[in-house]
Amino acid sequence: MADELVLLDFWHSPFAxxxxxxxxEKGIEYESREExxxxxxxxxxxxxxxxxxxxxxxxxxxxxxxxLIIVEYIDEVWPHKSPLRxxxxxxxxxxxxxxxxxxxxxxxxxxxxxxxxxxGEVQEAAKKEMIENLKELEGELxxxxxxxxxxxxxxxxxxxxxxxxFYALETCGxxxxxxxxxxxxxxxxxxxxxxxxxxxxPDQYKVYCFLMELKNKFEAK
Amino acid sequence: MEGGVVLLDFWPSMFGxxxxxxxxEKEIKYEYIEQDLRxxxxxxxxMNPVHKKIPVLVHNGKPIxxxLVQVQYIDEVWKNQAPLxxxxxxxxxxxxxWADFVDKKMxxxxxxxxxxxGEEQEAAKKEFIGNLKLLEGELxxxxxxxxDGFGYVDVALVPFYCWFYAYEQCGNFSIEAECPKLxxxxxxxxxxxxxxxxxxxxxxxxxxxxxxKKAYGIE
Numbered sequence: 001m002a003d004e005l006v007l008l009d010f011w012h013s014p015f016a017x018x019x020x021x022x023x024x025e026k027g028i029e030y031e032s033r034e035e036x037x038x039x040x041x042x043x044x045x046x047x048x049x050x051x052x053x054x055x056x057x058x059x060x061x062x063x064x065x066x067x068l069i070i071v072e073y074i075d076e077v078w079p080h081k082s083p084l085r086x087x088x089x090x091x092x093x094x095x096x097x098x099x100x101x102x103x104x105x106x107x108x109x110x111x112x113x114x115x116x117x118x119x120g121e122v123q124e125a126a127k128k129e130m131i132e133n134l135k136e137l138e139g140e141l142x143x144x145x146x147x148x149x150x151x152x153x154x155x156x157x158x159x160x161x162x163x164x165x166f167y168a169l170e171t172c173g174x175x176x177x178x179x180x181x182x183x184x185x186x187x188x189x190x191x192x193x194x195x196x197x198x199x200x201x202p203d204q205y206k207v208y209c210f211l212m213e214l215k216n217k218f219e220a221k
Numbered sequence: 222m223e224g225g226v227v228l229l230d231f232w233p234s235m236f237g238x239x240x241x242x243x244x245x246e247k248e249i250k251y252e253y254i255e256q257d258l259r260x261x262x263x264x265x266x267x268m269n270p271v272h273k274k275i276p277v278l279v280h281n282g283k284p285i286x287x288x289l290v291q292v293q294y295i296d297e298v299w300k301n302q303a304p305l306x307x308x309x310x311x312x313x314x315x316x317x318x319w320a321d322f323v324d325k326k327m328x329x330x331x332x333x334x335x336x337x338x339g340e341e342q343e344a345a346k347k348e349f350i351g352n353l354k355l356l357e358g359e360l361x362x363x364x365x366x367x368x369d370g371f372g373y374v375d376v377a378l379v380p381f382y383c384w385f386y387a388y389e390q391c392g393n394f395s396i397e398a399e400c401p402k403l404x405x406x407x408x409x410x411x412x413x414x415x416x417x418x419x420x421x422x423x424x425x426x427x428x429x430x431x432x433x434k435k436a437y438g439i440e
Contacts, residue, residue: 072317095285095290
């Protein structure tokens with residue numbers, strides 16, 4: 001079975017982490033191929049000619065691109081592979097889950113990048129926005145154990161990889177996420193108790209070092 | 222507000238048009254409420270507190286936001302008529318990918334065509350046409366992006382067709398000359414009542430764009 005499923009991966013990518021988590025939740029075996037993003041493989045360029053980015057899930061030789069689309073695909077192809085459907089069955093709840101996963105893409109990723117990647121006024125503005133965004137997510141979580149309700153679900157998968165950015169965000173932005181969003185931090189700890197999550201996420205400090213290398217590369221240009 | 226379907230929309234919005242088309246394809250009756258985006262209504266702010274944007278679909282009093290999420294919702298709730306997404310998971314993933322491509326690329330590259338001038342505009346035109354050619358490649362010799370039948374990607378993309386005239390006027394170029402197959406596809410879609418009724422008049426869109434340019438201080 002493993003030779004049917006290949007993930008073109010990059011250890012530090014929050015988008016690739018989403019796919020790893022989804023595959024682990026479903027207990028699906030696959031081959032992970034780490035890409036060198038400064039020297040992209042011909043396989044990656046062939047499988048994702050439009051964006052040339054990871055993650056790419058190759059299933060029986062056919063590529064699926066864009067992390068949330070991949071997670072949805074996994075959920076649809078292997079619905080029986082777990083007691084857990086990542087997406088809710090009710091159309092309204094499903095739409096809500098997709099809305100908040102899209103929110104992570106539109107808000108958390110761009111503002112987060114500027115908090116660890118920028119300086120001065122740009123960084124300050126991004127920090128303010130990031131805190132607002134995290135609070136907005138905390139509001140959506142409410143008193144539920146997961147964004148998916150009682151069960152870990154699609155929005156949880158979409159957001160939890162950004163937990164790996166927390167040390168970098170706090171260090172660069174000089175603020176405390178637990179002070180600003182205690183409920184959200186409690187949720188991250190709950191997610192990290194799941195093996196699918198803890199095995200798919202790299203260590204925060206290692207991610208911080210990687211992001212600082214990236215930052216230095218851009219500043220050097 | 223209880224029961225029924227309401228659409229909070231703005232007449233030139235390509236994103237709103239997607240939802241109008243999907244509702245028309247499924248023959249769903251709904252109340253259309255035009256929004257003034259310079260003076261947002263309490264209803265809009267209540268129904269979309271996160272982004273404060275249109276379109277907002279309200280079904281049985283509950284809001285759904287983001288146009289592609291709305292189209293998927295409509296497709297699922299009213300699944301017995303005019304299916305927009307295919308049944309096969311791989312084909313669904315492919316359809317979602319290309320609709321997402323339209324979201325990521327078309328609006329921004331189109332906007333840069335009318336917002337810029339000189340070299341910047343030439344670069345914007347090149348990028349815009351490049352994106353359309355990629356879409357043309359994906360269409361291939363099919364009648365629609367959905368294959369033989371009108372589908373999800375067609376819904377996602379065709380609203381931009383009524384903005385093409387405005388882009389062409391601002392950028393002084395012909396989209397048909399560059400992408401004849403795509404224009405043929407768009408005209409084919411326009412023969413469908415759901416599309417013809419949902420898209421704004423290109424001349425009116427151009428008039429609206431000229432007003433926008435004035436407001437932005439762009440000549």
